[in-house]
Amino acid sequence: MNRKSLLIAGLTTALLAACGSDSDSAPAPTPTVPETTVPKNVIFFLGDGMGLTTMTAARIYSVGEDGDLTMDTLPETAFVKTFSNDAQVTDSAPSMAAYMTGVKMNNEVVSMSQDTKAVDPVVDSAGNRLGNNCGANNGTPATTLLELAKAQGLGTGVVSTARVTHATPAATYSHICHRDLENDIAAALVPGATGYNSALGSNGLDVIMGGGSQFFKPAKDGGRRADGRDLVAELKAKNYAVASNTAELTAIDGTKTDKLLALFTSSHMSYDLDRDPAKEPSLADMTTKAMDVLARNGKGYFLMVEGGRIDHALHETTAKKALQDTVAFDNAIKAAIAKAKVTDPDLKNTLIVVTADHDHTLVLNGYAKRTGKTAAGNAGVLGVVKNYVTGEADKDLDGAPYSIIGFGNGENRVQASRAGQASLDDNATSANTYHQEAAVRMGVGSETHGGTDVFLGAIGKGADTFSGTIDNTRVFSLVKNAAGL
Numbered sequence: 001m002n003r004k005s006l007l008i009a010g011l012t013t014a015l016l017a018a019c020g021s022d023s024d025s026a027p028a029p030t031p032t033v034p035e036t037t038v039p040k041n042v043i044f045f046l047g048d049g050m051g052l053t054t055m056t057a058a059r060i061y062s063v064g065e066d067g068d069l070t071m072d073t074l075p076e077t078a079f080v081k082t083f084s085n086d087a088q089v090t091d092s093a094p095s096m097a098a099y100m101t102g103v104k105m106n107n108e109v110v111s112m113s114q115d116t117k118a119v120d121p122v123v124d125s126a127g128n129r130l131g132n133n134c135g136a137n138n139g140t141p142a143t144t145l146l147e148l149a150k151a152q153g154l155g156t157g158v159v160s161t162a163r164v165t166h167a168t169p170a171a172t173y174s175h176i177c178h179r180d181l182e183n184d185i186a187a188a189l190v191p192g193a194t195g196y197n198s199a200l201g202s203n204g205l206d207v208i209m210g211g212g213s214q215f216f217k218p219a220k221d222g223g224r225r226a227d228g229r230d231l232v233a234e235l236k237a238k239n240y241a242v243a244s245n246t247a248e249l250t251a252i253d254g255t256k257t258d259k260l261l262a263l264f265t266s267s268h269m270s271y272d273l274d275r276d277p278a279k280e281p282s283l284a285d286m287t288t289k290a291m292d293v294l295a296r297n298g299k300g301y302f303l304m305v306e307g308g309r310i311d312h313a314l315h316e317t318t319a320k321k322a323l324q325d326t327v328a329f330d331n332a333i334k335a336a337i338a339k340a341k342v343t344d345p346d347l348k349n350t351l352i353v354v355t356a357d358h359d360h361t362l363v364l365n366g367y368a369k370r371t372g373k374t375a376a377g378n379a380g381v382l383g384v385v386k387n388y389v390t391g392e393a394d395k396d397l398d399g400a401p402y403s404i405i406g407f408g409n410g411e412n413r414v415q416a417s418r419a420g421q422a423s424l425d426d427n428a429t430s431a432n433t434y435h436q437e438a439a440v441r442m443g444v445g446s447e448t449h450g451g452t453d454v455f456l457g458a459i460g461k462g463a464d465t466f467s468g469t470i471d472n473t474r475v476f477s478l479v480k481n482a483a484g485l
């Protein structure tokens with residue numbers, strides 16, 4: 001309910017009270033449902049790197065300038081400041097950790113106190129992360145929303161298209177001085193075993209779903225664990241149902257499953273544009289499966305869902321992949337809202353929050369003529385800028401066309417004059433693998449995050465407490481209070 005509806009509801013109640021609704025003036029007892037019998041659910045959606053320009057571009061790409069993504073329809077919105085404790089521009093670890101813990105920490109630190117220093121892990125020549133260099137007196141764990149939910153006996157789960165040990169999901173269930181320590185982060189998930197995060201109670205998370213099996217498997221089985229442990233086998237022994245492809249996931253009836261571990265790929269899952277649906281499910285299907293499992297807990301649940309690869313496509317400056325992954329993320333939000341409404345039609349007991357952890361440097365150039373959505377034969381927002389009067393390609397000072405989407409920095413920078421780009425057209429710029437041009441030249445895959453505030457949208461229980469421009473640490477308190485965690 002937004003403020004206006006609340007006001008109207010309040011006014012109606014007052015009027016009814018003043019008029020008297022029947023001859024009996026004694027007030028009717030207010031029917032109350034005992035708090036403990038009502039499940040309370042929180043679904044926290046995080047679009048990694050999904051800045052406002054990426055959201056706008058994804059809207060045009062998917063439904064045209066005048067269409068709406070599901071994210072556009074969320075009734076409550078806010079802007080979020082994302083700077084970290086030591087940096088104007090954050091990485092995913094401290095920004096997600098700020099949402100999860102309310103503590104502003106240093107770049108690369110995962111859900112630890114503010115004084116924690118990020119220390120790179122020991123890495124061998126093959127890039128294997130051998131050991132934890134954090135040091136004995138380097139900060140203390142900061143309690144997360146997921147841990148608070150766990151402490152109340154709620155169900156808990158993480159779903160990501162990235163590795164489930166990557167910074168964003170890691171910040172919900174682990175505490176460590178550096179995000180690259182993914183072997184340690186994976187070990188935090190195995191109840192009772194070495195390295196387990198005991199704040200996850202005696203039985204751990206109920207749902208773990210995404211990519212990244214390499215940090216669960218020993219080196220001899222193609223994994224990257226130097227300690228020889230097989231965490232998939234260990235979790236199986238702890239009664240987790242295990243899936244590794246779409247068919248296996250489909251075969252698992254979530255409504256009859258208490259624990260689910262689904263790791264579909266060795267590293268990150270595929271970009272949605274490249275995804276083989278027989279091998280890897282959509283983020284929407286993963287999300288609704290997780291909701292089935294978690295709904296078995298009568299007290300409710302806390303679920304984190306990450307669109308993890310929007311960020312990676314932006315680092316690579318392949319806009320089409322980033323926009324398609326943003327649409328896949330939006331589809332997951334749509335599916336989650338629809339599913340939640342089946343049992344909670346007005347979302348009175350379900351809070352759904354959608355936000356991003358940081359911006360990137362994607363921009364929309366020029367005064368482009370409206371393109372409508374991208375479809376066969378129409379590049380849409382992925383095309384070159386066309387004059388809104390003549391429909392002809394607009395040219396830069398060097399006489400060359402330029403794409404609507406560009407980047408502040410990235411790998412495709414034309415050195416010197418762009419005159420050689422005279423033949424640039426929609427076919428070139430809308431290709432799946434096209435790297436949009438950048439103002440500042442960087443190495444391959446090294447486009448940076450941006451420091452602009454990000455969008456937050458919310459719907460359901462307590463959603464109307466999100467408004468204005470807020471610090472990322474404030475999101476923690478708002479979710480905690482709205483959900484009663």
Ligand SMILES: [Zn+2]
Binds near residue numbers: 049091092357358
């Ligand atoms: Zn990120």
